[in-house]
Amino acid sequence: MRLTGKGLKIYLVPAVQALLLHLLVLLLFLSGWEAKSNNDVKPLPNIVKARVLTMEDPIAARKKKEEAERKAAAKRAAEKKKAVQTKQKKEQEKRKKAEAKRKAEHKKLAERKLVEAKKKKAEQQRKQEQAKRLKEKQQREKQLAEQFQREQELEMARSLDEESQFLESQSDMGAVMSYVALIQSRVIKNWHRPLSARNGMQVLLMIHLVPTGEVNNVYVLKGSGNAAFDRSAVQAVQRADKFEELQKLSPRQFDANFRQFKMLFKPEDLIR
Numbered sequence: 035m036r037l038t039g040k041g042l043k044i045y046l047v048p049a050v051q052a053l054l055l056h057l058l059v060l061l062l063f064l065s066g067w068e069a070k071s072n073n074d075v076k077p078l079p080n081i082v083k084a085r086v087l088t089m090e091d092p093i094a095a096r097k098k099k100e101e102a103e104r105k106a107a108a109k110r111a112a113e114k115k116k117a118v119q120t121k122q123k124k125e126q127e128k129r130k131k132a133e134a135k136r137k138a139e140h141k142k143l144a145e146r147k148l149v150e151a152k153k154k155k156a157e158q159q160r161k162q163e164q165a166k167r168l169k170e171k172q173q174r175e176k177q178l179a180e181q182f183q184r185e186q187e188l189e190m191a192r193s194l195d196e197e198s199q200f201l202e203s204q205s206d207m208g209a210v211m212s213y214v215a216l217i218q219s220r221v222i223k224n225w226h227r228p229l230s231a232r233n234g235m236q237v238l239l240m241i242h243l244v245p246t247g248e249v250n251n252v253y254v255l256k257g258s259g260n261a262a263f264d265r266s267a268v269q270a271v272q273r274a275d276k277f278e279e280l281q282k283l284s285p286r287q288f289d290a291n292f293r294q295f296k297m298l299f300k301p302e303d304l305i306r
Contacts, residue, residue, distance in 0.1 A: 209283070210291045217241075217277055222301050225270035228262040236300035237264045241271060243292050247280040255296060267299040 238256035243249060252271040257264045280292055 209287065213277075213280060213283070213292070214295075214297070216279060217274070218297060218299075220274045220277065221267075221270045221297070221299065224273035225299075225301060226266055227301070228260075228266045230260050230262045231266070231301075232260075235260060235263050236298055237267045239267060239271065239297045239299055240294065241297055242294045243277070243280065243288075245281070245285065245288055247277040249275055249277075270299070271297075 235258045237254055237258045240251075240253055240255050241249065242251040249271060252268050254264050254268065280288060283292070
C-alpha cells in the first residue's frame, strides 16, 4: 500500500512520539543507575505508563467521520425539521385559535345584528300599530264630530223648521179663523129659523168644500135633538153655496183646513 503525503504524516507523528518516549525512559533509567552507584541509595522505581498507539485506517476513519458528520447533519436536519414542524404547528394552532375567535366574534356580531334587527322590526311594528290606532281614533273622532255636527245642523234645521211652521201655523191660524168666521157669518145669513128653535140649541156640521170655495157636501155630525133645527142648519150651508174668498188660500192651507172641516152652528139670535 502506497502512502500519500497525508497518510505518511498520519503514521510519522505517532512514530516520532513513541521514539521520544523511549528516549525519555532510557535517560531516566541511566540517571537512576548512577545515583545508586554513587550514593548507595536504592532509587525508587519509575513507573512509566505506556500507551499503545494503534494505526487507524484513514479510509475507515474518513468514512467514520463522514458518517458522524452525516448523522450530525441528519440530526440537525431532523431537529430543524422538528423545530419547523413545531413552529408550523404552533402557527397553525395560533391561526386556528384566531380563526375560531374570528368566527366567534362574527357569530356574536351576527347574533347582535339579528337581535337589533328584531328589536328594530318590533319597534317599527309597534310604531305602525300605534299610528294605526291613532289614525283609527282620529277617524272615529272625526266621524263623531261630523255626526255631532250633522245632528246639530239637523236639530237647528228642525228647530228652525218648527219655528217656521209655528210662525206659519200662527199666521195660518189667524187666516183660518177669519175665514171660519166669514163662513159662519154667511151661513147664518142664509139660515131660516124654524119655529121649534130654542135658546141653547146647536148642531155640529161636517162641511166638504172644493178649492174654488164651493160646497161639495154637508151633513150632521152631532145633532141638537131637534130635527127641524138640524135640517135648517144644513140648508143654510147649502144656500151659501160658495165661499170665493177661500181661493186666496194656498193649496196647503186649503187642504189642511177647509177641504173638510167641522162647524158648530149656534146662531146668536137664539140667545135673544
